[in-house]
Amino acid sequence: MPREAEPSQNEKDFILKAVREGHRLDGRALDQFRQLDLKFGEQYGVADVTLGKTRILAKVTAEVTVPYTDRPFDGIFTITTELSPMASPAFEVNRPTETEVLLSRLLEKTVRRSNALDTESLCLVAGQKCWSIRVDLHVLSHDGNLIDASCLAVVAALRHFRKPDTGMEGDTLTVYTPAEREPVPLSWLHSPFCITFSFFGSISVGEDGEEKDIWLLDTTLLEEQLRVSSCTISMNKHGEICQVAKPGGAPVEAVTVVQCSSLALQKVKDLSDFVDQKLAEDSKHRNKGGLLAELSADNAR
Amino acid sequence: MPLDTSTYNLALLRVDGRRWNELRQQKGQLGVQPSADGSAYLEMGNTKIQCIITGPNERDTKSTSSASTAPTSGGLGATVAVSIMIAPFATVDRKRRGRNDKRLQEMQTTIASGLAATVQGQSYGPRSTIHISLNVLSQDGSLLACLINAASLALVDAGVPMTDYLVACTAGSTSSYAAADEEADPLLDLNTQEEQELPFLTLATLGATDKVVAMLTRLEGMMATAADGCKGVRDFLDGVVRDKGELMVQEGAIGRGEVVSSMDLD
């Protein structure tokens, strides 16, 4: 199969040297994100995230199904991430690569396990009917830091999504089409975001030879190919950590991880505000007809 | 049935009667499978792992399709290939797991890249592979931690050079964010019941040092306890290896080694 191309020795040496001296190819600071942009589609629940040259599109869909027998009071919520050859020829159709597995597992733990979406609210008739919310993640262009961007896309899409309104008269359930009734947003509890730190070994600082790990934020694909290990921290703007993952790789000081988590909080706050603002803009833009007046409140949350 | 941890802070004892910072009963043995290049059996409480190591060798690298691999010493060393098998009888409810269970694959990847960081593979050359197959015989919490520990033990048995034991341990916390009771003690080495109820983390450290190699967690803050636990585990594993070594020396299988002490430095 076509394999991801190895960067040349010159590139490896140069980038490491540059990073140790605090420089990056694109002139960013070590902890600086690339240009971030978020667009919503005309339809509900479509979020298009652009982070530098990385571009990710998330689409949410809902349909009525039968809940799992072991959890009759919960709706169904799935996130599917299938990397297509579009992102890179190294990704083959329906043959999950390691990147893909780790990505989907991280989103799983960050968004699903942290109950960002209240699945109980998706239940229509206990044990018989419930909503199945499905997020499809499409990586259009892969230039590093898939995890952070994907997480942002998923969260934004879910918060933007509206599911058809339903009503119960007696014991008959009716699902209103968009034409009949304005769709309603999902009941959203909190917005977790991923921040990935990429480590590039350590340098000794000061005369006492105290070693200090050097790390980058929002790495490009090239930088990712050269990092020695990475650590992804997911939390919401209240500082509640949903998950921390350091999938192996070279060891780093425990202290560093703790420091990272505190820095992650700032970044998460920025991202969180960014998404809120974008959602607000979008709802204002839709609100022109004044139809969705009552919905705009939800976006502010 | 849900576990009620509210009593923990009062009774200072856990479901299985441990204190907050007590490890479970551990048993370990080297060379349980003579035909393998290295093997180990490890129990932490009721979590029981058998680890078999084949290689490093150059044969059937293709057959490790289901395994996750990671190159050591920057691609210049041998490749580490890890595959986990969970026996259907390992859990209370007999369930079969598919080959492509993402949870398993994630653990495989984590273990592989974690070990790759401590194994000194450059002496073997990039063409050789170390196959590590982990068999979960019984499962009662701290699975990832036990797998990592068993693997390290088996690697030592196989005589693969490592910078140190890669040891792992879990820690949980009874303090809920809502209650905001920071006084609550973290818990060491969780079992399944506790794992299901509490936020916990798995911390793998490089033996004596406090360097974090791999961890998959829900909540941060119990790292210190986990790091402590890791030391405990390391001492235990070290003990197992030493006993085995002494035995071999007694039997005369290997010559007694000299001891470098400050004395004989002339």
Added chain:
Amino acid sequence: MATQADKVYVLPGDEINPALIPSHPKHPLRLGPGLRHVPPSDLFPTTAGQLVTDRRKNLIWVESNGGRYIPAVGDLVIGTIHHGAADFFYVTLSDYTSNATLPQLAFEMASKKNRPQLHSGDLVYARTHGPRAGVRVAKHRKGRGPGPLSEGMLYSISLGMARRLLMRKSAEEGKVVVLDELGAAGLAFETAVGRNGKMWVNSKDIKTVLVVGRAVTETDEKSLTVEQQKKLVRRLVKEMA
């Protein structure tokens, strides 16, 4: 350079206005990239681009940008050594494509006795000949001639940019002046440009390499005019100091 004033854009399969096809008394008609001759005498574009003719040399080709590098005889390219064999090196010219071969004896002053010591991951500046890439000794205007490239940094640029940088009079024809400007600004650096969309930059000072790299890539991505390029260079140099 297009000889006629108005630019002619063609799409694959278009008929070409016969008036545009140069008809030189002596030289035979030579087809450049993007054209396909269908016997007996039909000429069709195969890529979308601008139809360019050179009546003096009796040349005609379709100028276009982008796409993946397709090796052509005589191109200067920068390749990465993939692995070495008995008397060949296998060289990667672009990602996911099969390797080109580079005879070990094709190097300057290489003999059976002293073969070039290259390892996988090293860069080499080579000239393609035939269906296989090989090194031929040839001095090149900018920077250094073919041979191994040590240290420095490798940047990916668009094929169009690579072509412009390699033009004999890149400033006039290619309208790219960043490198000259940077040189004028007093930066000391060395470059090598590969037709396969690669540019190698080296200098004593890391900062210089970074600036040069950023200048060229930005010119490429934002398709800057000569004026903008000059402004960009001024800005970068100021930032650096």
Added chain:
Amino acid sequence: MTTTTTSGPEALLSHLHSADGSATFSYAGYTIVGAVNGPIEAQRRDEIPEEAVVDVVVRPAAGVGGTRERHLEGLLQSTLRQIILVTNFPRSLIQITLQVTVAPENEYVNTKVVQANTNLPILPALIQTAVLTLMSAAIPLTATLASVVIAATTEDGSNREIINPTAREIEKSRSLHVFAFTSHGDLILTQSEGEFTMQEWEDMLASAQRQCCPSTSGDVNMGDDAASGADLGTFTRSVMEAKIASDLYWK
């Protein structure tokens, strides 16, 4: 690089950086992102000694691809092979990925993830995206393509043909047809479903030809055609020219 010549189609070219060529094309309610990688090394098992392998992947906006996508892939693959100069790149692979991002939604029914409806309406959009993407990747072609959907309906007794019908109209239609022509004006692909007579089909073929390649079929102006959609042929040309002009701004 966006151009909107007519009300309908919009296109964005070479906007994805990791791919060799890419295009986003939106028309008639569909938005499709296309990417081409190639010519790259083909896998040993499916390489062709004398020609390039053309691999088409169609991915739906929601859910994983099923038989519907496989069918579309089949159609596209066999169509595109005809215009790509496959003999130029023996033993290599040209990989075309088409990602549907927006599909028209019917206001009056709730969407299902698995759409059991017809394949045909999306074909023109897919074909157009593929061609634009290939050109953006500078893959040598023998010709460009233009295609159209036509629905035949019976309203109060009289038969009408609707060019580029909406989801609603398709529901009501009696038969549905897709025609694709090369820029030389030859019919390269046709798919039909529903009930129709040979005569009807020929009529529609004629109007489709008028629609897709005005240059070859006599009358250039189609003012008379009531339900005339955009002329994709002209559209493609203008898009590409704008693109080339911006690429070669230095010339």
Added chain:
Amino acid sequence: MPITILQHSLAPPPKLRDADSDSDSEGGADLEGDIAMGRPAKRARTQDSSIMTPGEIITDDPQWMRGHGTYVIPGASSNTILSSVAGTLAKTNKLLSVRPLRARYMPEIGDLVVGRIVEVQAKRWRVDVGGTLLAQLPLSAINLPGGIQRRRTETDELQIRTFFSEGELLVAEVQQLYNDGAAVLHTRSLKYGKLRNGVFMSVTGTGGGGGVVRARRQAFTLDISGTDEVSGSEKIDVLLGVNGYIWISKHIEGEGAAAETSGPGITRIEESVGLNVYSSQNDIIPVDTMREIARVRGVITALVENGLRVDEEMVIKGYAEAVEMAKEEQDSADTLWLGGERGKRLANALVGR
């Protein structure tokens, strides 16, 4: 390899040093304390045992040099030498190295190894010698039938399988090593070549621990005429491959180990390398020879199972012991079986316990 299910011996009760240490400290309290403690903790090791374990500090005295099984922390200014394997310390002059308890075979030049052909290529064979990489045997490094000396031709390459083909066993010597540790073998001597008329067995855990150890003689001939079962005088060849592969076969005059004694003169090669050296046909082996071969095999298995080293002395002593044991208990049916209890008895007798 016979499947043996071993009892899990009860491990000593876990040493919970940490638990005792901070049973009194608060959970939150030791957070800073532990995280803060930085790089390799200079933890006091139990020096009482001579066993080194990975990560253990051997010495931080600059005068020592690091050898196999040890490492120094890269980049660190201190020249501390740590152990990277579990094993015993060995000192040669100023060189410190740790002999691992068990390890996979690492070829050294001059080793006598028993190998199995796994792959046949155009000009060479690839041989499994139980190492980390496959060894290779060039076509030019074998004796041609009849011992003729000439360079290898196309025809030799075409009929390469007539010399060795997949799955066949051979004994060879390690001629040279590549820098990645891969070995190149040769069989250009009478005592090397294809193996027949015997039984193969593999003894794992060579290197530092039990199993085969490098010795003066790896190949020797065993006289089995001592046992009354055997009619007349019979001999058995035992090849202890350094790589832990062992070959026990019927002794044939002028071949195998015997030739070793008379030394491989080039002159002798011509006449004595018959055309049958590459035949894969076994000769007829008398049944009692077979039984004795099996007995030797049992002895070696017993040695390994009881963690004793395998070398000429041990095998010969063990064999004699086994014969004695067989004599004592008259039932000759299962006297060959030297596993389990009998194996232990044998081993104990050997080490005099």
